[in-house]
Amino acid sequence: MNKKDVLKLIYTKLFSALGPSHWWPGESPFEIAVGAILTQNTNWNNVEKAIHNLKQANLLNEQKLFSLPEEKLAFYIKPAGFFRLKTKRLKNFLHFLKKEANLKITNLKIYPLKELREKLLSVSGIGPETADSILLYALDKPIFVVDVYTKRMFSRHGLVPEETSYQEIQDLFMDNLDPNVQLFNEYHALIVRACKKWCLKNKPRCEECPLNNI
Known part of the structure; x- marks a missing residue:
């Protein structure tokens, strides 16, 4: 499976498990x-x-x-x-x-x-x-936000090295996904939510995670 297909599969599994995120919290x-x-x-x-x-x-x-x-x-x-x-x-x-x-x-x-x-x-x-x-x-610009949760999840799944730069991780998403504001918004939010629920820094709950067979 190529990286594009893996990224789409991860998104689909997370969205199915967690539902829409309604991010970012803010009235303006x-x-x-x-x-x-x-x-x-x-x-x-x-x-x-x-x-x-x-x-x-x-x-x-x-x-x-x-x-x-x-x-x-x-x-x-x-x-x-x-x-x-x-x-x-x-x-x-x-x-x-x-x-x-x-x-x-x-x-x-x-x-x-x-x-x-x-x-x-x-x-x-x-x-x-x-x-x-x-x-x-x-500002509704199509760019993927990278944070510690993104690095944690995607290095654990072997999609990026543990020691990698912000830009390299961002390029993974920008190069393999369509530049879509709604998709990038939801994907980043799902990563954060999944890391707080399953992909914990210490003692991750891999057996409970919807990505455990990827």
């Missing part, structure tokens, strides 16, 4: 982008608390966060951890939005994928996973 493209930045080095429950704080204060839009002093922003996002660092990263992103999109994140959609990805990666504090999450989930 900007909220999704903020969540992608805040989720670095923390779990989603903490991000939800930080986003809740911003919503309660009616601050979760580009213009209001851009104008908010750093110390106040840091206070609201404190539950997300590393809040001073993340405040700077959010502010860097907001200055980028001011320059490139007149503080309207959806204005970024006019850029071609490759060019926009390069622009996002030039923002201090935004790495490949964060950039690709913003591109896919907030």
Whole structure:
């Protein structure tokens, strides 16, 4: 079986077992982008608390966060951890939005994928996973998001070496699947859910996993 067929089979089995994921949690493209930045080095429950704080204060839009002093922003996002660092990263992103999109994140959609990805990666504090999450989930650009779960699952199934780069893993998906936003969205979400349920870092539950015979 070639890699394309294996990738399709994995998707089919995961979707059959888990059903649709309805990702990414967020009520607007900007909220999704903020969540992608805040989720670095923390779990989603903490991000939800930080986003809740911003919503309660009616601050979760580009213009209001851009104008908010750093110390106040840091206070609201404190539950997300590393809040001073993340405040700077959010502010860097907001200055980028001011320059490139007149503080309207959806204005970024006019850029071609490759060019926009390069622009996002030039923002201090935004790495490949964060950039690709913003591109896919907030801006509907067809790019596959890679994370530790992707590397874990696909190295265990022998599709990528244990020591491999973000780009190499991403290429596996981009080279073998059609560039489809909905497919990439659902596939990444299913990988995360499956790793949290079966493909655990320690003591994986392989016998329970729908991929155990692949």
